[in-house]
Amino acid sequence: MSTPPRHEGEIYGTGTPTREAVDRIASRWTVLITHVLEGGPTRFNDLKNRLGVSGQVLARTLRDLERDGLVARRVYPEVPVRVEYELTSLGGTMCPVVREIRQWAELTAEAIGEARAAYDRGQRS
Amino acid sequence: MSTPPRHEGEIYGTGTPTREAVDRIASRWTVLITHVLEGGPTRFNDLKNRLGVSGQVLARTLRDLERDGLVARRVYPEVPVRVEYELTSLGGTMCPVVREIRQWAELTAEAIGEARAAYDRGQRS
């Protein structure tokens, strides 16, 4: 008596592992951070400046990524301290996916903009 | 004297077309809806039940997708009315990307769960 899912929502339902994995990779910051880290280990402020994100948000996102085993954090006990982040081997598996996401976005950004303009034009009578 | 971007944030900065495209595809609902629509035209309530999402959110997401030219809306003037949604050809270009996102999520969900458990174990002394 197996109980096959009635809804796709069950396998991707809130709180399921696959849903959380989707949420992780389908996140603006994960995509952008992974893109930078693909170039090698990167320091906190470096990441911050390259992405133009607030320190708050960056710190939280990096902690989440570290928690999920996707990013490794390395502290060099110098003065002042230096901290570098890099992709783990698990995190490296995101690279092809992220690359496709970015490619799709760049390729279709213009068409989407036009569709949006046309839609908005048609809405206001 | 071209002025190459100093920040990656410039090309993916808030409000830029590429950033909006990333946000569109890197969204939980886009991924799930596209996955269902890949199977052919689907009715509103069908989508709602399969995904386990509230009607409110589904309606908003579908309208946004239609506005971006990714999804087409077809109304059959029956009683009661029947409405079907399907991917446009532009929307169809999301399929390979979405498929990769889902595959990655399913493949790594377990590893991520373990990493998370290990991390949480190490945090509380």
Add this chain to the structure above:
DNA sequence: CCGTATCCAACTTGATACTG
């Protein structure tokens, strides 16, 4: 059946200030 209008809870983002 297919939405929209309203209202509300929860989460996200960011600015600022402060610690090691």
Add this chain to the structure above:
DNA sequence: CAGTATCAAGTTGGATACGG
């Protein structure tokens, strides 16, 4: 330099009720 704490503001998700 690398964070954390706190607070303010915006966005998202959902429940419910009602209109086409």
